[in-house]
Amino acid sequence: MSLETSSSSGRGSRGGLSMGSSRPVPPIPEAPAPAPAPTPQWTEFSTTRSASSSRGASSSSSSRHLKKPRRPSPTSSSSEVLPAYSRHAPRVPAPPTDERSIKFRNILHQLSQQPERYENPGLLDEALGVIPLSRIYAEAEEESQIYQVEAQSLGKEKGKWGYQDCVIMALLKWFKRDFFTWVSNPLCQRCNTADMDERPPTPPTPEERARGASRVEIYQCKRCGGFERFARYNDVWTLLQERRGRCGEWANCFTMLCRAMGFRVRWVWNSEDHVWTEVYSEHAQRWVHVDSCEEAWDQPRLYTEGWGKQIAYCIAFSHDNAVDVTRRYLRNPRRCRLPRNRCPEEVLLHILNEIRDTKRTKLGLSEQERKRLEREDRHEEKELKKFEVQALIKDGLMGPIQEGEKRGRVSAGSADWKIARGEDGASVRDQSGRRNKSGERLQPESGPLDEAAYRMEQDGH
Numbered sequence: 001m002s003l004e005t006s007s008s009s010g011r012g013s014r015g016g017l018s019m020g021s022s023r024p025v026p027p028i029p030e031a032p033a034p035a036p037a038p039t040p041q042w043t044e045f046s047t048t049r050s051a052s053s054s055r056g057a058s059s060s061s062s063s064r065h066l067k068k069p070r071r072p073s074p075t076s077s078s079s080e081v082l083p084a085y086s087r088h089a090p091r092v093p094a095p096p097t098d099e100r101s102i103k104f105r106n107i108l109h110q111l112s113q114q115p116e117r118y119e120n121p122g123l124l125d126e127a128l129g130v131i132p133l134s135r136i137y138a139e140a141e142e143e144s145q146i147y148q149v150e151a152q153s154l155g156k157e158k159g160k161w162g163y164q165d166c167v168i169m170a171l172l173k174w175f176k177r178d179f180f181t182w183v184s185n186p187l188c189q190r191c192n193t194a195d196m197d198e199r200p201p202t203p204p205t206p207e208e209r210a211r212g213a214s215r216v217e218i219y220q221c222k223r224c225g226g227f228e229r230f231a232r233y234n235d236v237w238t239l240l241q242e243r244r245g246r247c248g249e250w251a252n253c254f255t256m257l258c259r260a261m262g263f264r265v266r267w268v269w270n271s272e273d274h275v276w277t278e279v280y281s282e283h284a285q286r287w288v289h290v291d292s293c294e295e296a297w298d299q300p301r302l303y304t305e306g307w308g309k310q311i312a313y314c315i316a317f318s319h320d321n322a323v324d325v326t327r328r329y330l331r332n333p334r335r336c337r338l339p340r341n342r343c344p345e346e347v348l349l350h351i352l353n354e355i356r357d358t359k360r361t362k363l364g365l366s367e368q369e370r371k372r373l374e375r376e377d378r379h380e381e382k383e384l385k386k387f388e389v390q391a392l393i394k395d396g397l398m399g400p401i402q403e404g405e406k407r408g409r410v411s412a413g414s415a416d417w418k419i420a421r422g423e424d425g426a427s428v429r430d431q432s433g434r435r436n437k438s439g440e441r442l443q444p445e446s447g448p449l450d451e452a453a454y455r456m457e458q459d460g461h
C-alpha cells in the first residue's frame with residue numbers, strides 16, 4: 001500500500017530503505033488470543049534425548065508428559081513415519097546439546113546472514129539502476145486494473161491481487177525472461193557448444209575470490225578438450241553483473257531486487273537443495289511464495305505436486321526473522337515428507353527463536369514495532385497451522401491443485417539433472433523420490449547451495 005502512493009514517483013519508492021530502519025508496514029489484524037510463550041510449532045518426531053533435555057527448560061510437567069509417547073526414531077525412513085500431527089503439545093524450545101544439533105545450529109546461523117547482505121543502501125541503489133522501472137510499473141498498473149475489474153464484475157470489493165503484488169509479478173517476468181540466464185554448464189568459448197564434461201572443482205583465483213566466488217566448477221569440452229571455468233558467486237554485487245547461474249544465484253539476486261524495490265522479503269532455504277523467495281503481500285496480508293527460476297507466483301505446492309520433490313525443511317530468513325515455513329510447501333506430508341533428523345524439533349524451535357531475537361535486538365525495534373512483528377508471527381503460525389490441520393483432516397488427500405502447480409521443473413537445462421534431483425515430476429507418479437540417471441533411488445542430501453553451509457558440512461563442523 002505504501003508503494004501504491006509512492007509508485008508514481010518512480011525511484012522514490014526506495015526512500016524508506018536504509019540499513020537497520022524498518023519500513024512502515026500496515027497494521028496486521030489483531031490475533032484473537034494472546035500467544036502463549038513459547039509459540040506452538042509444528043510437531044514432529046524428536047529423540048528421547050531431546051525430551052529429556054527439554055525438561056530443564058520447561059516448567060510444564062504436563063507438556064513433558066504429553067511429549068513422551070511412542071515417537072518414531074528420526075532415522076526411520078519417511079514411509080515408515082506417520083505425520084505427527086496428532087501431537088498437539090506445544091514445543092518447548094531446548095538448546096542444542098549434541099554434536100549434530102550444534103552443527104545444524106551453526107549452519108542455520110550462517111544461512112540467516114543471507115538477507116542481511118541486502119540491507120545495504122548502496123547495493124540497493126545500484127540494483128534499482130538495472131531495473132526498467134517505468135516498464136515494470138506500467139505493466140503492474142495494467143495488471144492490477146484487470147484484477148480490479150474482475151473483482152467488480154464478481155461483486156467483490158477487493159481484487160485478488162493488489163498493485164504491489166502486480167509489481168513483483170512484472171519484476172519476476174522481466175527477471176526470468178530478460179535479465180538472468182540459467183547455466184547448466186558453461187559454453188566452450190571456442191566451439192560454442194554446451195557439450196561439456198564436469199571435472200573436479202578448483203579453488204577460485206584471487207580475482208574470482210575478490211568478486212565473491214565461493215567455488216569454481218571446471219568443465220572440459222568434449223570436442224576440443226579445452227577447459228572452461230564456472231565461478232559460483234554468492235556476492236549479489238557480482239551477480240548484478242554476471243546475471244547468470246543456477247537456483248542459488250537466481251534466488252539470491254531476485255530476492256535482493258525485490259528488496260531494492262522496497263518490499264519485505266525472505267530468502268527461503270530448502271534442505272533438499274533449492275532456494276526461493278517470499279514477498280510480503282500487503283494486499284493479501286501474508287507471505288507469498290515466489291520462485292524466480294520458475295517464474296512462479298504463489299504456487300507453494302509446485303515442488304511437491306509438480307516436481308515430485310520430497311522435503312524435510314524449508315526455513316525462511318529475513319532481516320528480522322527466521323521461520324520454519326515447511327508446512328506452507330509440504331501439504332501432503334504422508335507422501336512427500338523426508339525425515340527431519342538434523343536436530344530434535346524442540347531444538348530447531350530454540351535455534352530459530354535465537355536467530356529471530358538476535359536480529360530484532362540488533363535492529364533496535366521500538367516496543368510498538370516489536371509487538372507488531374509478534375502479532376504477525378502469530379498470524380502466520382495460524383496460517384501454517386491451518387495447512388497442518390487440513391492435512392490431518394484429509395489424511396493425505398489434498399485440495400484442488402492450481403493449474404500452474406501441475407508441472408515438472410522448467411528452469412533446469414537437462415532432463416538427467418532433474419531426474420537426479422527427483423524434480424521431473426515422475427516421482428509424483430511413482431513416489432520413488434530422488435533417483436540417479438539410471439533411475440535408482442538416491443538418499444536425500446543437502447546441496448551446496450550456500451557456500452557457508454557447504455563448507456561447514458565439508459569441514460565437518
Ligand SMILES: [Zn+2]
Nearest residue numbers: 188191221224
Ligand atoms: Zn571446445
